[in-house]
Amino acid sequence: MVKPSKKLKKIFLITGITGSVYVGFQYLLPLVIPFLAAYMMALILRPSARWISRRLTVSFGGKQRRLPVGAAGAAELVVLAAGGGGLAYWGLRKLGQEAVMISERLPGWIGALDVWLTGKCHSVEEFFSLRPDCLVAAVREMLMGLTETLKQAAMPFLMENSMAFLEWTIELLVVWVLFFLATILTLEEMDDLRRRRDNSIFRREYALIGNRLAAAGKAYLKTQGCTLALTIAVCSAGLWLLGSPYYIILGILIGFLDALPVIGTGTVLLPWALVLAAGGQWGRAAGLAVLYLVCYFLREFLEARIMGNEIGLTPLESLASIYVGWQLFGFLGFILGPVGLILIEDLVDAAEESWMGEERR
Secondary structure, three states, X not given: OOOOOHHHHHHHHHHHHHHHHHHHHHHHHHHHHHHHHHHHHHHHHHHHHXXXXXXXXXXXXXXXXXXXXXXXXXXXXXXXXXXHHHHHHHHHHHHHHHHHHHHHHHHHHHHHHHHHHHHHHHHHHHHOOOOOOHHHHHHHHHXXXXXXXXXXXXXXXXXXXXXXHHHHHHHHHHHHHHHHHHHHHHHHHHHHHHHHHHHOOOHHHHHHHHHHHHHHHHHHHHHHHHHHXXXXXXXXHHHHHOOOOOHHHHHHHHHHHHHOOOOOOHHHHHHHHHHHHHOOXXXXXXXXHHHHHHHHHHHHHHHHHHXXXXXXXXXXXXXXXXXHHHHHHHHHHHHHHHHHHXXXXXXXXHHHHHHHHHHHO
């Protein structure tokens, strides 16, 4: 029987590893994400938790007993959660205040829109020699019908999505409790977990995958942090130049919307630009469109550049892997795509080195 050539063996190897990585990301990763997140959090908390554990000792029954590392980590995690919750409350409160201000000005904007729309309708009526106010009445009737349709459609939508929101909230609470407990237990069993990993026959693969996941997580956080800060700065500066009195709050809001999946800066800037263009404010509309393009290309450049530099991909490879990951896994593909490509390359190289070592023997 003829042995397969090296090229054919490498094709089979790449295909098998690529399929395994895809199956792992698609079906296995969702099951272990809370535990991976707990392990990463335990690694972050471990130095400070051990320091607290060594400092807090109690004499009981003639013996010195230390505070368990897990208990110290749990206290730190509670403090972090409280701090995050406080920041979220402050942010939502500020947004609520801005929403009240906008709601107070909304009637004026609606009135201005009504005046503008009525004027345009009168211009069309005069141009085509139509009966006065016939077009105005038709447009108002259409708008009232649209409003009624939206009201009728809103109730079923709210009922269906309220249940989905409730289920999502319960699921998020369960995941948080699981993450909290897993973090505490991981802190307690960290040394034993490392001992098992080092004694395993798959220790090389564990180290390879763990290092890549850690590098990718660091790169992702760095990318999102830099992108968020620069997007907020660019949006605030651009809105200030355009004369917006709420340039700081709006810049922060647009920056955080850009960090969310699917939404992006275009959901705010482009409709705003269209409204201004419809009102004849072409300069400000063009400024918002340019601001959107700057933010869009800034995110694309930073995601490709920083992710590539941090995990060892060229900007083109990083951009291509981000796109493929997005097509396969949705929003998580922005990080899973580059990580998957790196894992495939490293596992293929490791398998080839193993084959070469066997051939030399």
